Amino acid sequence: METQTLAAALEREHREIDEGVEAFSARQGSGDEGQAALSRAIRALRRHIYLEEEFLFPPLREAGLVAPILVMLREHAQIWQTLDAIEGDLRAGGDADALCRQLATQLLHHNLKEEKVLYPQADAVLTASATGQLLAFLDSGELPDGWVCQKAR
Template sequence: MIAETVAEALEREHREIDEGIEEFVAGLAAGEPDPQPLARAVAALRRHIYLEEEFLFPPLREAGLVMPVFVMVREHGQIWKILDALDAELRDGAVAASAAGLLQELQDQLQAHNMKEEHVLYPRSEQVLTEETKAGLQELIDTGRTPEGWVCEGAR
């Protein structure tokens, strides 16, 4: 089996996060919302943003991709605010039709955001990351967690 590149792993995470949100939305539409897929997707998206901002974006900035990274950080801040609102609903156990607007906004933002990452930033990651950083990032993708209290740069 061929090992997955960092870019492939991050793209896979995009799909998995989207699938969790879509699973919740389908349950919501059927009148049987299961909050677990949404809770997993929110946690996975927070971790994904953490990995990008702490380990991927610094070398990409150093490689001259300052403006594309700036845009991604700003968009992360917008996404983070939606995640905060969804987390509040999950804590209250009231995730229902009231979340539909938030979920649509999140899906719309992720669709545009992910496309930019996948076509602009991720292809450069294989060129700018050291082998040591790639290995560490891959391990974090596989097993890592968002540190308690960490907040993305765009939401600080």
């Protein structure tokens, strides 16, 4: 665990969430397994956004990355709305197909920017204890009930 960089751990979570959305899209109409994968991916993505906004972005903002973080916060709100729309569509009996494609496109652009601009700085900027806390949260942290991303409140 000590040798794992924060950037690598966060990138791995991006990939896992992408795979969950893809697993659902590839199984359109074929029932529970795809939906379970999508539900897990949605929960993981909301928790990922929480972790970034509460623990990762504040020290990066203090280090001067103000404008890129503002863009990321706006995109989180758009992604959050797509997640709400997917859940609403599934509850109403829809297939959420178009919304999942929209989510995949949003994540493609958002994640690439984080991975190129923000995550490489994370390993340089966060203290060892902040990094340790973040890695521990990635391992077993829970999204607080009712938490909504900053720009979707």
